[in-house]
Amino acid sequence: MKWTHRIEWAPLWCFQKILRHISVDHASDAGAWCGRFFYRIGIRKKVTITNLVAAGMASDAVAGKRLGREVYENLGRTFFELLVLRNLDEKIFRVEIPSGFEETVKNGAILISAHLGNWELMGKALVQREIRLAVVVRRQSNLLIDRLINEERKSCGMEIVFDDEPLKIRRLIGEHYCIGLLSDQDFGNNTVPVEFFGRKCFAPAGPEFLMLKYQLPVFMCLARRIEKYNHVFKIEPLEVTQNFTRLYTAKIEQAIRKNPGQWFWAHKRWKERP
Structure with missing residues (x-):
């Protein structure tokens, strides 16, 4: 363990204890x-x-x-x-879901989301509706911070799977988990060329691959912050089309345009061009 990692982790750990x-x-x-x-x-x-x-x-x-x-x-x-995810009360959020959603996803589904609003809280909101949710995350270079963050997610009932664990993803799908994927960034591999805000770039191919391989229903799940402390989570089914990756990318863009101040613009989204 690098000593610099401990220096980075220590104040964050202290902050968390105070915030609780x-x-x-x-x-x-x-x-x-x-x-x-x-x-x-x-x-x-x-x-x-x-x-x-x-x-x-x-x-x-x-x-x-x-x-x-x-x-x-x-x-x-x-x-x-x-x-402090475990402390957040259901009074501060509202979930808008299509009729029969819980029944549709009881045998598993692909849930596509984005770094919009408070996307982390949305996971807790779904678990509270008795949805078996596994969220796919990237490993942090600082393993202490990685553990701290993922323990908070787990405390709310989410299963954590890393993006370099395909066998675990397959196992969780077999156990009828819903697989949550943040699909608004270019991770550098297994991508599909798309247009995003009128500029060519790449989008993750994972959602389409899992949908086709396992024949699972797919839903778009997007968060929106309202007046600082409250949240709305909108869930809607996605049509399975030939240009599926372009479809979900366009849906994400539409949501960002409505609330541009709530998306993660600090990412180098257009660093690679088709």
């Missing part, structure tokens, strides 16, 4: 402050502003800076809310 003893609203506000701080010191700030302008969400760099601040506030809130 204050109100959820105050924890969220602390996250917003932290987000603004990281925005001021410039971590991925240039990437965020460039992406906002290039996608047409901001008319120029000045507008991009204003919207970028909102982006970082939401990211800060979401991360701090993740640290």
